[in-house]
Amino acid sequence: MKKRMPTIPAPMRRLFLLTCLAATTALPALPAFAVEKTAQAKLVVVLVVDGLPQEQVVRYRDQFAQGGFRRLLDQGAWFSDGHQAHGITVTAVGHSAVLTGAYPYQHGIVGNNWIDPVTLASVYCTEDKNHTYIGEETKGSDGTSPANLRVSTLGDELRYSNGERSKVVTVSGKDRGAILLAGKTGTAYMYMSKTGNFASSTYYMKSHPQWVQQYHAGKPQDRFYGKEWRPLLPDAAYSGDADDELVINQKEKEKRFPFVYTSKSGKPDADYYKDLYTGPYVDEMTLDFARAAIEGEKLGQNPAGVPDVLGVSLSSHDYVNHSFGPESRMSHDHLQRLDRMLANFFTYLDKRVGMDNTIVILTADHGFPNVPEFSQSIKRDAQRLDSKKMLADLNQHLTDKFGQKDLVRKWSAPNFLLDYKLIEQKNLRRDDVENAAARFLLDLPGVANSFTRTQFENGSLPRTRMGTLVQRAWHRQRSGDVMVVTKPYWYFGSEAHGTSHGSPYIYDTNVPLMLMGKPFKAGAYGQYAEVMDIAPTLAHLLRLRPPSGSEGRVLTEILR
Template identity: 70%
Template sequence: MKKTCSTSANLLRRMLISSLLSAPVIALAAQAGEKPAQPKLMVVLVVDGLPQEQVVRYRDQFAANGGFRRLIDKGAWFSNAHQAHGVTLTAVGHTAVLTGAYPYQHGIIANEWTDRKTLEQMYCTQDNAHNYIGEETKAGAGTSPANLKVSTVGDELRYATGNQAKVITVSGKDRGAILLAGKAGTAYMYMSKSGHFASSTYYMQSHPAWVQQYHQSNPQDRFYGQEWKPLLADKAYTNDASDDLVADPKERFPFQYVSKSGKPDAEYYNKLLTGPFVDEMTLDFARAAIEGENLGKNPAGVTDVLGVSLSSHDYVNHAYGPESRMSHDHLQRLDRLLGNFFSYLDKRVGLDNTIVVLTADHGFPNVPEFSQSIKREAQRINSKDMMAALNKALSAKFGSEQLAEKWSSPTILLNTKLIAEKNLKQSDIEAAAAEFLLGYSGIANVYTRHQLEQGMIPDTRQAKLIQRAWNRQLSGDLLLVTQPYTYFSYGAKGTSHGSPYSYDTNVPLMIMGKPWFRAGNYSQYAEVVDIAPTLSHLLRIRPPSGAEGRVLSEILH
């Protein structure tokens, strides 16, 4: 009996071993353990000023071969993705994409801010030690990532590959290119005086031959005299806001791109930014960069990175609002431009060899007049008037004038020198200022330095976003949050962004790359800071130094 049991056990063991070594199981095991080949090219697209709601609202009108349609159908699309910090501005949002960090760490707290020591204005990519190559460089121009305090995916990739990986970025705005390029990449930005794309002496002393060749034919001049008019039939724009609510009579379709001089000049090149043509030029320059730098065909066999920030949607939304025909049409045109660009990538590198990421730096609220027309409370706050009223109230309480020294949107810097001279307590000034401002029309919340330094903030999502946005060394002493649909403005037209509300934070997050990602519409909460850890995981490199996002493991094969 014992022998029979022993024989049966041995037979069972042999059968089990045989089954484990069978071809199908070996294939499955190998498949489970294998990782897809490294991508040859990683393309990171940032559409400046694109709220998620516009992608949802206009998705049925995207072209069958358009860029957004391809990303929706073939990529992973997070519908609940956010720029998860409380000051939603261009520089801050672009920095989040490839650093995976929040402003309290990465140091880019706004497009510009007031230096606490000198009280001078500091631009986010300002570096007076460097100039644009072959272009006029004004004081305070954006020429380098000197103010960026953390690394990017591109920086870490260059480090890991001994600088063999190439990282090239291009944008209509200097901050759009520079903050994607990081410290080790190379940025090119649109020059609104000449219509060229230029780099700076931070990156090189002269442009490579391919850049010089690109500009020889003056491609920026080909749009002179052209019109921007609606792409679709009139009925496609039925649900858009009336032009009477969002645009002056002289600023409506069709828009013609000319100048008073009768020929291409700085007036014309600057005008191109508000419309579809600078985005077209940006993607054309990106093609030239791919070919000039041989991106995606790196002889070292490593992944190259191309960052493209498409700036014009932001200009259009600022001017007319995301509810306008102009913004609607611009997005449809951008869809077609991206579709052509993806087809080019497929032929040049192969989309199955390429990771494509698309996101936005921030969303957009509606124009206040439109919001008011649909019974929302909305207004513009004149910050000069607000500061004057605040100083008057503080003077009456403490007997000193100009205790609120500088407005640096959306923060206020107190006059710390005067406070010390008068033997006043700064926390008392902060509390009194906050009390006054909370009663000021259009202000919803005020966070003080004392609260933020001590972590004495309410347990709310808004407070968490504000804490992330506030940098102890750089930010002001009071950080203001307006009521929904209200913002700080000196003008009487257009709209702006910068709040912690969902219309400013909820942005598209789409990632396409068939060998690495599962396509689908994902409802899980995600943040733009999740992009950097996810890409780092796939590239098998160290995450950027300040990265706090998560790997989006639910979309990985």
């Protein structure tokens, strides 16, 4: 049976109500809070200098002019311990990290190229046979879309949040530099080495807007024909640079200052446009095109009152460092010239958008080791590894051990792909073959470590910095079955000159990480930070959902 509530007499009910009313009216009035809407930046400019190690910024700091790198160092927040925190430090992987905040095991870009495990075909990171360049010749492996990128970018989240009213435009000397910053919903433009134009692809639009057509009509790429690249500073400024004999192969003795940009045809042609990469002029054109994009798309002046994003990837420092090394006079001078270009670009932003309305980020996709010959001159153990010979020797070893040829199908630096179907057919154990391959590779000159698919899948890599970085770099569906890590200052390369990158060592991971704008407290910060922290920090400032694969942190220590 239900219990009935006792009946409260009417006089007591009235007394209770009066008491409650008195208590309510006796409460002090609540203060009125003014709700102030925080002003957002009108334009976010993300600059990625391809192949710029942190140590070069520090080494040449005193020679920078006032308005470029020095402005970022003096007026921005700069992390001296900033890193691309994954184990395969190449252009595509590093650019993917900047605005996704994700590691390769999530964003899926595991290299500039990788091997399809089913077809064994080489896959280029931004290739998409469904699309072509607009008005330009397109090959099957050319980069035309972000189809292989598996997560969203900050720009994607910005356009999602604002109903696509925000604009995201990127430009680069390399297709992967532009496409992987633009994400799925931005618009990418890339330098065409056959014509010197900046073109987009049919993934983004059917035809170029009028402002792009006007830019092309002026043929700005031809103004460098016959021009010389000479050192910008007095000779004494380069006194600490490496001897040319250590960084330039004897077969290429003519590749010294001054560099003259011409062609055998006597006029601008494909050879001339390609040669422009190794020098200051493609970067100059990239920044010019970025200005044209700001004007043409009215970036930073969005009538909807929402912010826009401009991504600029400056490619030439990578080409210079590959050819001559970061210790060379050529690399030193290129960085000084880039510094002056950035100063001019920042002055333009001051006038066009206003730096109070602009957030500027500068970072790099990877660093660089020294040329092996230079490293040897200062008593380092350094060499180049011949990957073709390594593959042949590994297959021969496995044949001798298991009695079966070609157990290794392909090599895609730094991964070997095993033939698991053949291993199963021959009643061999997968882990036996993996371990035999890994142990053999460990005994080769220049190899520091090797890891197997079983280790990656089980999460049983060593709990060291190297173990963490290579685990992040490995993708179950796109990476190989045995990964090799070279010794410090060794790298995979068959040419007898220059240098390359791609390792988990500090010289390849430690890159500039600079953030300038009203939200940031200027200063030099010694805390550990990652390039992956850029996207969540910008998402916090712009009040956006972080990108889908983001694992970075908000850099709260630099926020006002």
